[in-house]
Amino acid sequence: MSENINLKEIERQVYLFFSEDGLADLALGLMIFGFGIFLMVDLPALVGLLGLFPFLVWYLGKQSLVIPRIGSIQPNQEMKKQFVGFFINLCLIGLGVFVLYLLNRGSGQTFLSLHPLMIFGFVLALAISSLGMILKTSRFYFYGLLVFASMAAGEFLSSSITAVDPYLVAVISAGGIILLVGFITLVRFLKKYPVVSLVG
Amino acid sequence: MADQKQSNNNINLEIDRLVHEPVRLKILAYLSAVESSDFVFLVSRLGLTMGNLSAHISKLQEAGYIKVVKSFKENRPHTMLSLTELGSAAFSKYRAGMLQLLQ
Numbered sequence: 001m002s003e004n005i006n007l008k009e010i011e012r013q014v015y016l017f018f019s020e021d022g023l024a025d026l027a028l029g030l031m032i033f034g035f036g037i038f039l040m041v042d043l044p045a046l047v048g049l050l051g052l053f054p055f056l057v058w059y060l061g062k063q064s065l066v067i068p069r070i071g072s073i074q075p076n077q078e079m080k081k082q083f084v085g086f087f088i089n090l091c092l093i094g095l096g097v098f099v100l101y102l103l104n105r106g107s108g109q110t111f112l113s114l115h116p117l118m119i120f121g122f123v124l125a126l127a128i129s130s131l132g133m134i135l136k137t138s139r140f141y142f143y144g145l146l147v148f149a150s151m152a153a154g155e156f157l158s159s160s161i162t163a164v165d166p167y168l169v170a171v172i173s174a175g176g177i178i179l180l181v182g183f184i185t186l187v188r189f190l191k192k193y194p195v196v197s198l199v200g
Numbered sequence: 201m202a203d204q205k206q207s208n209n210n211i212n213l214e215i216d217r218l219v220h221e222p223v224r225l226k227i228l229a230y231l232s233a234v235e236s237s238d239f240v241f242l243v244s245r246l247g248l249t250m251g252n253l254s255a256h257i258s259k260l261q262e263a264g265y266i267k268v269v270k271s272f273k274e275n276r277p278h279t280m281l282s283l284t285e286l287g288s289a290a291f292s293k294y295r296a297g298m299l300q301l302l303q
Contacts, residue, residue: 193244
């Protein structure tokens with residue numbers, strides 16, 4: 001019997017636990033899609049729900065669909081450090097950009113005050129790509145690029161093209177594409193891994 | 201020449217046969233990459249039957265290389281596995297030994 005043992009591949013397989021099922025994609029897609037929808041229907045107060053609802057989808061999906069199929073793991077210290085580091089960096093970058101934006105608001109024609117959405121898109125793209133790097137999942141780089149491109153394109157599109165703000169159309173489209181990829185990934189995952197019925 | 205042969209024989213003696221078996225080596229490799237994992241995770245990743253995996257886990261547990269914690273989750277048995285310090289040391293030593301042997 002031939003056995004191919006590749007430690008790097010085993011490590012990648014472990015990290016796949018967090019992304020192979022497509023639930024992270026669905027959560028991300030819901031956040032971006034919801035962000036666009038809530039702003040389009042002029043309910044910015046509901047944007048606060050964007051953290052909660054996708055998290056619930058991710059958590060309940062893991063519990064009811066993923067764990068019965070591929071089991072569960074507890075991340076080791078290295079993984080935990082990476083996740084915590086990611087969230088701290090994300091918060092710091094977000095805060096930094098927000099402070100810069102506030103400082104530049106009254107100071108005339110700066111790049112930041114002229115293109116706040118593009119900067120926001122860039123920060124978001126950076127965060128999504130970093131998540132892809134941590135999870136060792138390359139499709140998140142595509143999502144990062146997609147989000148940045150949609151926000152940049154939305155900002156430069158003329159609002160005469162459509163009655164709705166083109167920026168929101170671009171964001172909703174990006175969220176929809178991510179949702180679709182997530183859904184396809186989830187269906188493939190469910191087909192690949194049947195529920196394991198075991199004692200033990 | 202004779203010294204080198206002698207040295208290679210010494211390295212061979214350092215290889216832990218319990219770890220050297222491919223399936224057990226994979227189990228240790230998976231467990232070395234996490235804090236702990238449950239039985240289902242290893243079944244799904246290794247593609248083994250539950251009986252086969254149980255047999256390998258028993259051997260590793262007897263050697264003190266892995267810790268097995270059995271509990272109940274939603275009225276169903278749930279088994280968590282983790283590498284012990286001894287198991288971690290054995291796995292590291294095996295890796296170092298193999299690298300030395302191949303260099």
